[in-house]
Amino acid sequence: MPEDSPSEHPLLIERQSDRVIATLNRPHKRNAIDQATIDALHTLCAELESDPRTLILTGAGGVFAAGADIAELRERRAADALRGINAHAFVRLAELPMPVIAAIDGYALGGGAELAYAADIRIATSSLAIGNPETGLGILAAAGASWRLKEIIGDARAMELLLTGRTVKAAEALQIGLVSALYEPTELLTAAHALADRVARNDQAATIATKRVFRAPRAAHPAVDLEAQAELFESPEKFRRMTDFLERKSR
Known part of the structure; x- marks a missing residue:
């Protein structure tokens, strides 16, 4: 698969007067979250902290984010873990003044799931597959899943999902309240904008x-x-x- 070229940006931004649409844009890597993505999220957060608007967060290529970039993650050591590279970015996103809407199509795994958990509202398509397989890779979900997931779906379900690393599909995600609604892929962004419209009123x-x-x-x-x-x-x-x-x- 081709590597990122200098002309590619990991986060595509569309700005409107009352909202910003940010699209994770590494489709050849299933939008895996790398350091460049984290840097772009910090830049976006700085903008939305000074000029509050609703944020719609989605992914390119029929995928939200299939996780952190494993090639980068494999090389990180204890000092990198203590820096909280993803965790601090997701905290900043969650603390934005205006609502964050995650419009999730396809995979949202590992760091991608934790990014979705940081949103205020999550909607998805029927192809959703969301979960935290980190323990199978010899690490834990340390960028928010250990505290946000139980706030969203309760202690018992969160513990089961985190300890097994099981992936949740769309119907179950809706049933347990992990997402609030399901849409066809062609309707997902329309639905996200409808939510943003309600907020804007x-x-x-x-x-x-x-x-x-x-x-x-x-x-x-x-x-x-x-x-x-x-x-x-x-x-x-x-x-x-x-x-x-x-x-x-x-x-």
């Missing part, structure tokens, strides 16, 4: 506050909710939207 400040409060530790509630609500209660947009609602209702 809402107040951005309220959306950012909702995501921040949702991801706050349990011990921070209800104080974090009330502080965010107090700020929104003083927002001119709150008064505008509620006034519009009352005027429509009175007609």
Whole structure:
């Protein structure tokens, strides 16, 4: 298979006023996540931290991401593990102010699955195959699966999947709540944009506050909710939207 050429970029970016569409773009490697992909994700996160927009994350060639780049991973040593190369990038992605929507077609394995777990919303096609086979390669899923997966599907199912390395197909992923909906491949991005459209109709400040409060530790509630609500209660947009609602209702 051909290697990446200098003209190729591992992450294709399409920018719109209220959203960004990022496509993992190493189809000849099934979009395996290498260092260049991680660097591109950090660059994108920096942009979306300063200019918050919804992010739609997908993959080229009928694959989301078939894992980390094993050729790179094989050569990494203890010091590389402690750097948390993928883990820190995925944490940064998860903490973006606006929602992250993962539109998953085909394989999402290993690091690819962990990238999907970092999203706020996951939708997929019927060809989905998602899981963490890391223990079969002599490592563990250390870029988020050990804590995010149980938050998504519960302790018992997460433990079974992580210890067996079993791949979950589309119907089961929907049934256990790993993804929220399934679509035909030709409809996947349309569905992702429909979700982004719904988000865009809402107040951005309220959306950012909702995501921040949702991801706050349990011990921070209800104080974090009330502080965010107090700020929104003083927002001119709150008064505008509620006034519009009352005027429509009175007609």
